Amino acid sequence: MFESFGLTAEVASDDREVFDSLPAALPPGWRPGRGEAVARFELFADGRITCDGDDVAHTETGSDATLQKLGAVMRHHLAEHAPGHVFIHAGVVCAGGTAIVIPGRSHSGKTTLVAALVRAGASYCSDEYAVVDAAGLIEPYPKPLSVRVPGAGLLGVPTPVPAPQIATQPIRAGLIVLTSYHAESQWSPKSLTRGEGAFALLEHTLAARSRPGAALRAVCQLSREASVISGRRGEASAVADALLAFTGESGSNQQFS
Amino acid sequence: MLSKKTLRPLARTDGLLSEEVDGELLVYDEDNVVACRLNGSAALVWRSCDGKRSVADLVAVLTEEVGELADEDLVMVALDTLADHDLIESGYQRRDAEASRFSRRRFIRRVGIAGAASIAVPVVAGMVPPVAAAATSGTYPYYIFLTARHQHS
Numbered sequence: 049m050f051e052s053f054g055l056t057a058e059v060a061s062d063d064r065e066v067f068d069s070l071p072a073a074l075p076p077g078w079r080p081g082r083g084e085a086v087a088r089f090e091l092f093a094d095g096r097i098t099c100d101g102d103d104v105a106h107t108e109t110g111s112d113a114t115l116q117k118l119g120a121v122m123r124h125h126l127a128e129h130a131p132g133h134v135f136i137h138a139g140v141v142c143a144g145g146t147a148i149v150i151p152g153r154s155h156s157g158k159t160t161l162v163a164a165l166v167r168a169g170a171s172y173c174s175d176e177y178a179v180v181d182a183a184g185l186i187e188p189y190p191k192p193l194s195v196r197v198p199g200a201g202l203l204g205v206p207t208p209v210p211a212p213q214i215a216t217q218p219i220r221a222g223l224i225v226l227t228s229y230h231a232e233s234q235w236s237p238k239s240l241t242r243g244e245g246a247f248a249l250l251e252h253t254l255a256a257r258s259r260p261g262a263a264l265r266a267v268c269q270l271s272r273e274a275s276v277i278s279g280r281r282g283e284a285s286a287v288a289d290a291l292l293a294f295t296g297e298s299g300s301n302q303q304f305s
Numbered sequence: 306m307l308s309k310k311t312l313r314p315l316a317r318t319d320g321l322l323s324e325e326v327d328g329e330l331l332v333y334d335e336d337n338v339v340a341c342r343l344n345g346s347a348a349l350v351w352r353s354c355d356g357k358r359s360v361a362d363l364v365a366v367l368t369e370e371v372g373e374l375a376d377e378d379l380v381m382v383a384l385d386t387l388a389d390h391d392l393i394e395s396g397y398q399r400r401d402a403e404a405s406r407f408s409r410r411r412f413i414r415r416v417g418i419a420g421a422a423s424i425a426v427p428v429v430a431g432m433v434p435p436v437a438a439a440a441t442s443g444t445y446p447y448y449i450f451l452t453a454r455h456q457h458s
């Protein structure tokens with residue numbers, strides 16, 4: 049049993065070897081849970097994944113993707129149901145005392161930009177969700193960073209971040225960046241209103257339909273003190289330096305392996 | 306069609322959730338499962354539609370915010386846009402599209418479209434909020450700017 053962002057759940061497997069590996073699939077920030085679980089996940093030896101008894105996914109048995117898929121299922125469930133939190137699909141780094149939030153769909157180049165920002169000196173907060181608490185702060189959600197590259201499959205290439213460069217404290221948003229990768233594009237962003245920023249965040253908010261009041265509050269709180277910029281981007285490294293300069297923290301191109 | 310002098314638009318509030326950010330409003334329509342963003346002038350007109358104010362009164366309210374840019378055309382464009390998104394309860398019936406476009410063109414001819422004038426133009430952007438899976442994967446075509454009231458079955 050584990051607890052993460054206020055949600056207690058249990059996870060089980062009928063395969064001993066898989067069972068021993070389950071901690072690797074648990075959501076960021078998990079800790080042993082107590083009390084009554086509100087969700088139960090199971091990974092079966094035949095590759096089936098269930099949530100509260102319902103089949104939700106199927107993977108090749110013994111593949112590296114099995115635990116990854118279970119992890120994705122649990123994180124998605126958490127993102128929908130974690131009490132007191134609103135999850136927005138976004139990459140987040142910290143720089144200059146505030147957070148840079150990069151909302152985006154899968155395959156929009158969000159993780160690549162997050163990795164470039166971390167290489168340039170920003171602290172890593174998340175490459176999957178901006179987790180907004182009741183005070184409108186973004187909580188760290190440091191899922192192991194993994195960058196998709198051609199030929200590396202869906203799981204991407206693990207990109208470890210040094211522990212001192214991983215955010216540990218909730219932080220207010222200072223910059224919301226609406227962007228996606230387009231080869232050959234020159235980074236020339238335009239400013240948007242905070243209302244436009246909040247509206248764009250709502251597009252990527254998991255609870256937008258199931259908890260619309262909380263979702264509206266969260267995206268507005270997040271935008272209230274943030275600058276909002278929008279534009280197509282080319283290569284991530286140049287954009288990362290520009291974004292850090294925007295927040296007052298110049299890029300330093302620090303290396304991490 | 307009521308004459309402009311007798312119009313007393315009343316903003317719809319039932320079934321709506323709203324949050325303000327920097328003078329703009331985000332509105333969630335629980336009945337139609339649609340989210341809207343009202344820019345500053347659209348938000349001001351919507352909030353001022355109390356069922357008592359006439360179009361001339363709404364011009365006066367808007368004048369306090371945007372100065373001489375405000376006129377009857379601007380208010381009528383705002384009301385048409387708000388009605389498009391089902392944000393008017395009563396006291397106003399959306400005009401036909403050509404009448405609305407004419408008001409917009411006449412306003413732009415008068416004030417131009419640069420700088421403050423562009424900010425004053427009422428904008429209501431609509432979006433069908435994503436289901437949870439789509440917010441993550443982006444595989445669902447949920448992001449639709451609406452030009453007319455969007456009905457969900």
